[in-house]
Amino acid sequence: MTSITTPYGFSSTAADVAQGIDLTGRRVVVTGASSGLGAETARVLAGTGAAVTLAVRDVAAGERVAKDIADTTGNQELHVARLDLADPASIAAFTTAWQGPLHILVNNAGVMACPERYTEQGWEWQFATNHLGHFALATGLHDALAADGAGRIVSVSSSGHQLSPIVWDDVHFAFRRYDAWLAYGQSKSANVLFAVEATRRWADDNITANAVMPGAIYTNLQRHTEGGRGSGGVPAELIKTVGQGAATSVLVATSPLLEGIGGRYFADCAEAEVLDRRGAPLQGVARYAVDPAGARRLWTVSEEMLADAD
Template identity: 80%
Template structure:
């Protein structure tokens, strides 16, 4: 199976990718869209004519972002709706209030390398926010996605997934010493596995899901990691938020992705599966365990169980 390539690459921006796409009459939801990659993803989708909803924790910040998007694109201001992915009640309120079809769902929001924290249900915060909340959001919106007939889910993962597979017997660090990067890596692997299993289960409904690495971008995501001064990535590999959002917009709009799901992209192209670090260019490659269909099915079952019980 050949890897998917496109005319776009490292330096392409979200608006570059969106140019020529027409999503007039289509509806999109972008989580974490009040800043960073989320607002640039939403801006590009609004520029295509899509009706965009910004799903955000901070509604006031979301309203500011919506006004800015309207001013810079000439489109109608996006709708803003509250969503806290770490709170199952908030996710349920969002999905319960949604009416009509949904064409594009972008799982963009996330936290990175946070200090050890747990939700009231006992879920480790990064796993709860980055994976479980988005899992509940997508399953809660399944009917709306299926109603479109050709819906896409775009899942923002990270090369950080190579830090850790999903440790199924201890996802909440009940027995392991907590490590913020292992927890982040586990949650990002879960993002890719979700795309694999969602496509397998829902392709018959016209729903496909793909995951991506946006690149190294300085945003609020790095609030716990030292930010711009951390020196972890060479300067030549740093992207702007506009460039970082490009792959998300590609997966949401490109006809090259019609009917295709369960894959992983970086720099606007599908990236190779690898078995060990060093087998791919920096910030590229997807670990084989992140695309494992058995692991994907197991994670789906575990996620359903955790959400049903509300306990770890």
Template identity: 75%
Template sequence: MGMITTPFGFSSTAAEVAAGIDLSGRRALVTGASSGLGAETARVLASRGAEVTLAVRDTAAGERVAKDIGSATGGEALRVARLDLADPASVAAFTAAWHGPLDLLVNNAGVMACPEQYTPQGWELQFATNHLGHFALAAGLHGALAAAEAARIVVVSSTGHQRSPVVLDDLHFGFRAYEPWAAYAQSKTANVLFAVEATRRWAADGITANALMPGAVVTNLQRHIGGSSGRVAADQMKTVEQGAATSVLLAVSPLLDGVGGRYFNDCNEAEVVDRRTGTLHGVARYAVDPENARRLWDVSEALLADAVGAS
């Protein structure tokens, strides 16, 4: 299968890519849906008839967003549930409480360029939140996704992944000096590799996963860098509605039926590159390498098993 192209692009909004698609009877879960891209993704999925669960750390904020979505869309099938991706016990409790099939899992939540922090397990916080938490969530919901028979997992990554591969010999900066952007980049590469290996392992269960770069959008994600968009030119900035478009496209478009293990930006599949592009486009070859993906999966399983064993 060749590269996936669509009629949509940089300026497309989430509502535009979902127009005319009926999600009645479909169940969706969006992490980090209390603000920004997650809230907009949840809003559009609900507007098309999906039953949407907002998985958030701050349930009060989640309830406010759910109320706003219900008022704006007329959707009543909205649920809010607490989920702290950096806490394996929270993820385990969430997945244990889930009942019934799950059609759409949108791994949207994340932290970016935060000060050096570690979980009680000794995991670097960005890797723990952005990758390991979502890895455990998807694994815990595997049965629910398989029960949907044609489930999709959408993984929000970033062009920042081009700053670093996953350093399996030093995931948690035990030997390297901690650098916020290197840690972020590693976690975002892990997001893409997860999509590659999840598709390989789970396609037989009807589950596909794809990763994406949403674009440069100012949201709460930038709180550790002063709320700015960095060095991105003004004409490359997106609104929240535009930023959520690629996530929604991967979740609902019939053009993605049976497609997995790929990386998208601006609503189209990205070119594989061998050097940093200096732009918001392209996916590093190491981020879609099948062997890298297998190794990361095995390491992630081992880390989570150790965490469960120590609890």
């Protein structure tokens, strides 16, 4: 399998990647689009002519961002909808309300290294928000994505996935001592595994999913880190702007070079090397995160968790 390369790289911005792309008539959902990478991703995709729905917890903040995007791009096809990824009822309301086809789903929202917290179902907060919520959203929107005939899903992961594989026997820290970074790591591993299995499982629907690593960017995501293990130690020259951080998501969402390509992990606008040991900072994808057997297992486990929540 040949690795995908593109003319873009570390310093490319989302605007660079979207240059010349016309998504007029296409519909896009971006989660977590009220700030940071999500807002920039929504902005650039709106600039291509797409009708963009900002799926956000804070509707007022989303409305402010949508107005700014409309003002700066001239695109008035901006919509804001409430979505709480830690609440299955909120996700069900969003997917039930969706009408018509969906061309691109950007699973961007997330939490990082937050204090120990659990949902009403007993799910660890980061796994619930970063993975289970997006899993429920994507499966709930499956028919809308299939209606396009070439639906794309962007699963925003992180090099932090190298902090932990999924600990199958204790996903929700029921017995082991809670560690914010291990919890974050396994949730980000889940984001990659989801892309692998969604692409395999939905191949007949021509839906592809790819995982992306935006890079090291200072946004609201880091509000819990305080220079901790997952955010410290990154050389200044590896820190990206928000525009650069959104580039790989926009590339995976729009590039003709990725037509029919799925189940892969991209960083700096190119497919990353699969690693058996951690390498240079922010580089590569752990083999366990792209393991097909692990991806199938995660899908089954996720379905069971969500079924138990009903």
